[in-house]
Amino acid sequence: MSISVKNISKHFGTFTALDNVSLEVPNGSLLALLGPSGSGKTTLLRIIAGLEVPDSGSVICQDEDVTQRNARDRNVGFVFQHYALFRHMSVFENIAFGMRVRKQPNSLIQSRVTELLQLVRLDGLERRYPSQLSGGQRQRVALARALAIQPKVLLLDEPFGALDAKVRQELRSWLRRLHHEINMTSVFVTHDQEEAFEVADEVVVMNHGRVEQAGPPDTVFEHPANPFVMDFLGNVNVFHGRVQNGRAVLGSVEVDYPEYPHQESRPATFYVRPHELEIEHAPNGAASLKARVERINPAGSVAKVFLMASDFGLGLNVEISPERYLELALKTGDTVYVSPRKVRVFVPEYVI
Amino acid sequence: MASVQLMHAQPVAAPHRAGVAVARRDPLVVRIGLTAAAILIITVLIVIPVVNVFYQALASGVGVYWNNLVGDRDTLHSILLTLIVAPVAVVLNLIFGIAAAWAIARFRFPGRSILTALIDLPFSVSPVVAGLMLVLLFGMHGYFGPFLSEHGIRIIFATPGLILATSFVTLPFVARELIPVMEAIGSEEETAAISLGANAWQMFWRVTVPNIKWGLLYGIILCNARAMGEFGAVYVVSGHIPGRTLTMPLRVEKLFQEYNNAGSFALASVLTLLALVTLFVKVLLERKTRRELAEAALPAAPERGGV
Numbered sequence: 001m002s003i004s005v006k007n008i009s010k011h012f013g014t015f016t017a018l019d020n021v022s023l024e025v026p027n028g029s030l031l032a033l034l035g036p037s038g039s040g041k042t043t044l045l046r047i048i049a050g051l052e053v054p055d056s057g058s059v060i061c062q063d064e065d066v067t068q069r070n071a072r073d074r075n076v077g078f079v080f081q082h083y084a085l086f087r088h089m090s091v092f093e094n095i096a097f098g099m100r101v102r103k104q105p106n107s108l109i110q111s112r113v114t115e116l117l118q119l120v121r122l123d124g125l126e127r128r129y130p131s132q133l134s135g136g137q138r139q140r141v142a143l144a145r146a147l148a149i150q151p152k153v154l155l156l157d158e159p160f161g162a163l164d165a166k167v168r169q170e171l172r173s174w175l176r177r178l179h180h181e182i183n184m185t186s187v188f189v190t191h192d193q194e195e196a197f198e199v200a201d202e203v204v205v206m207n208h209g210r211v212e213q214a215g216p217p218d219t220v221f222e223h224p225a226n227p228f229v230m231d232f233l234g235n236v237n238v239f240h241g242r243v244q245n246g247r248a249v250l251g252s253v254e255v256d257y258p259e260y261p262h263q264e265s266r267p268a269t270f271y272v273r274p275h276e277l278e279i280e281h282a283p284n285g286a287a288s289l290k291a292r293v294e295r296i297n298p299a300g301s302v303a304k305v306f307l308m309a310s311d312f313g314l315g316l317n318v319e320i321s322p323e324r325y326l327e328l329a330l331k332t333g334d335t336v337y338v339s340p341r342k343v344r345v346f347v348p349e350y351v352i
Numbered sequence: 353m354a355s356v357q358l359m360h361a362q363p364v365a366a367p368h369r370a371g372v373a374v375a376r377r378d379p380l381v382v383r384i385g386l387t388a389a390a391i392l393i394i395t396v397l398i399v400i401p402v403v404n405v406f407y408q409a410l411a412s413g414v415g416v417y418w419n420n421l422v423g424d425r426d427t428l429h430s431i432l433l434t435l436i437v438a439p440v441a442v443v444l445n446l447i448f449g450i451a452a453a454w455a456i457a458r459f460r461f462p463g464r465s466i467l468t469a470l471i472d473l474p475f476s477v478s479p480v481v482a483g484l485m486l487v488l489l490f491g492m493h494g495y496f497g498p499f500l501s502e503h504g505i506r507i508i509f510a511t512p513g514l515i516l517a518t519s520f521v522t523l524p525f526v527a528r529e530l531i532p533v534m535e536a537i538g539s540e541e542e543t544a545a546i547s548l549g550a551n552a553w554q555m556f557w558r559v560t561v562p563n564i565k566w567g568l569l570y571g572i573i574l575c576n577a578r579a580m581g582e583f584g585a586v587y588v589v590s591g592h593i594p595g596r597t598l599t600m601p602l603r604v605e606k607l608f609q610e611y612n613n614a615g616s617f618a619l620a621s622v623l624t625l626l627a628l629v630t631l632f633v634k635v636l637l638e639r640k641t642r643r644e645l646a647e648a649a650l651p652a653a654p655e656r657g658g659v
Contacts, residue, residue, distance in 0.1 A: 005481060050547075051546075070546075071549065072546050072548075074549065075549075076547065078547040080540060080543070080544055082540065084543065084544035085541075085544075086545075086558075086559055087541070087563065088562040089562075097545065097548050098548035098550075098552070100558075101548065101549050101551070101554045102549055145544075145548065146548075149548055149549055214553070235444050251595070
């Protein structure tokens with residue numbers, strides 16, 4: 001079922017949680033609402049679920065306006081951040097709850113719960129109580145419970161937030177596979193950009209109750225719409241330079257910037273991701289910045305090098321491949337030359 | 353430098369810790385003295401009187417004891433009356449207590465803190481004053497008195513008055529017990545129940561009640577104990593009509609005033625017995641609720657790590 005959110009606003013007292021937000025969730029997609037805390041992403045999810053009422057705007061599920069319908073009639077599966085499992089019920093009864101309140105026959109409950117227990121790989125644990133389960137197991141019970149009512153939409157609030165790193169990684173790829181298996185329109189909230197990009201088909205970046213950018217992960221990552229998105233997608237090097245006559249200038253580095261053909265020189269911000277910087281021992285002709293190696297972290301799939309460009313008083317994060325790292329044989333204190341392969345330039349709005 | 357300091361810090365810390373442990377243990381004399389004082393006070397104030405009640409009641413033998421209880425029609429009626437008044441008051445407070453605790457634990461509204469304070473009012477008001485307030489409202493010369501007598505409704509000097517007085521005095525018990533339990537448990541499970549398709553009634557009975565049941569029972573036990581033993585407020589509204597408006601505590605006092613010590617102590621022993629049973633159940637429930645509150649705190653703290 002597709003979901004479309006139209007011009008939703010929501011205030012809590014004087015705080016604006018959502019400011020005229022519109023959003024399309026195509027049928028069968030897995031969409032991530034990504035943003036820092038307080039950006040309104042959880043509020044938006046709860047409005048879609050019917051757990052909060054928007055001040056204005058509407059929620060449309062498959063051509064049907066459900067804004068005025070309460071949560072229990074929306075047939076939406078909701079997985080809560082801290083799972084909200086019924087502590088006095090066994091795993092079996094937790095999963096069966098939605099079917100029990102709908103007065104479905106016992107035989108059907110029995111078979112569907114058994115089926116779901118297999119799906120979430122918890123068979124054999126149906127008699128346990130939530131307090132006897134690990135975090136990852138609780139998460140999967142919460143998911144099975146939400147799926148038991150055969151929802152048309154699955155909503156997950158920070159589904160992996162409360163888990164440790166290893167379990168989180170496992171559950172991510174599992175959720176991705178599960179989504180392909182059941183192919184249900186799903187929306188999840190996260191503040192972790194890596195998680196959003198790894199799991200989702202569609203990413204919506206939110207900030208201060210507004211949508212900053214929406215699109216497929218690669219588009220959002222490669223073409224950030226604005227400085228906020230660029231910044232939020234993490235770990236980016238920021239430089240301050242100028243633009244003039246269709247060129248963007250940062251020290252000795254100069255790139256084309258046809259979006260600003262004007263004569264008047266204006267300040268601009270340059271964003272370069274760590275893996276888009278190249279390190280050389282000597283200037284190789286290309287425009288480059290001189291920097292000193294401060295610290296090296298070779299552990300992991302990439303070698304992380306921290307540089308200090310003293311001309312700009314600026315710290316730089318650079319990521320290079322392990323092969324390149326061995327080739328360069330970098331040591332702390334080395335003087336190197338850094339050149340960007342790709343630069344994104346944002347010119348602040350004209351202020352008159 | 354830092355590591356050198358660290359190495360020094362450890363051996364210094366060890367004797368320091370041992371010193372704390374020694375300081376925590378008070379001298380033998382003090383410990384024995386305090387324990388003895390506590391035991392003495394409890395013996396004089398609690399153990400001797402309680403034992404004495406049963407001793408006095410049974411002084412002339414079990415036959416006389418039984419006859420004092422069952423043979424006296426007014427005494428029998430007082431037991432019956434208490435068995436009516438106390439449960440009705442408990443049920444009224446159960447309804448009020450759940451509603452008030454729900455409102456206070458789940459919602460933020462203007463007047464919330466005033467409501468919280470008002471719930472405790474019956475604890476601080478003298479029961480006699482509470483009884484007088486009811487007489488002023490519902491008595492013959494009270495605000496509603498003429499209207500009530502016109503319609504043939506008797507509240508003061510009748511069972512409804514006793515129930516009202518008892519309910520007022522025991523008002524805080526259920527709500528006081530439930531508010532912390534409901535706050536600790538939070539509303540997430542209830543929201544989850546709604547999102548899974550439960551209606552308000554199903555949510556209440558299947559999720560809320562099982563979660564608060566021990567706190568609820570504990571509140572009921574305390575409320576019931578107080579309701580059965582209530583004297584002051586009931587005294588004012590009862591009018592002391594033997595066989596009509598005397599509850600057990602009132603009857604105990606009446607018999608005592610009439611120099612019927614045997615009868616008085618016999619009935620008092622029944623009240624005391626009820627109190628002891630209540631105490632026993634209370635201790636059992638306290639263990640349960642404590643465990644439940646501890647468990648309620650657990651899932652609220654999410655597992656974190658590896659960051």
